[in-house]
Amino acid sequence: MSAQHIYDSAPLGSLITFSNGEPRPPQRFTRKLRAWNDENGMGRLVERSAGHSGRFASPATFALHLGNYGSQGIITMVVRRIYTVTSQLRFEIADQPKAGMVRILSRRDGREELHHLAPDFAAAEAWAAEHRYHGAVMEEVMTPDSVVPPVRLGRAA
Missing domain, CATH: 3.30.1490 (Dna Ligase; domain 1)
Incomplete structure (x- = not known):
């Protein structure tokens, strides 16, 4: 699916996978593996923002929540990644919120x-x-x- 399709049809709270289509490099290639992990993963759809037109036009965006980091029950860092609807990555809806949630x-x-x-x-x-x-x-x-x-x-x- 395209990023535009995720923006248009995925309900908030859905788990979304994203991928660049490349195969995962072997574990021993740490730099390549780190770069691959940046463009391949899963997150929860937590935000949609309409694009802006005018003098400084920008496309619509959506944000995926990738994780919380901290210790002893205290969150010190929240990781979100924002994608534009023009992103070249491939996206898929892995799971949607269930009825009653x-x-x-x-x-x-x-x-x-x-x-x-x-x-x-x-x-x-x-x-x-x-x-x-x-x-x-x-x-x-x-x-x-x-x-x-x-x-x-x-x-x-």
């Missing part, structure tokens, strides 16, 4: 970002109470392609 996300300025993917609504509410995001919404996954209208988090005015 709940996405906690935010939307602003043509950007959609997944903060957490919970197994059910009770777990999503517990996570949202602990991690406050301004303007966050909850979406229950009905099928891999559709969601119910979002539930806004926060206090009523």
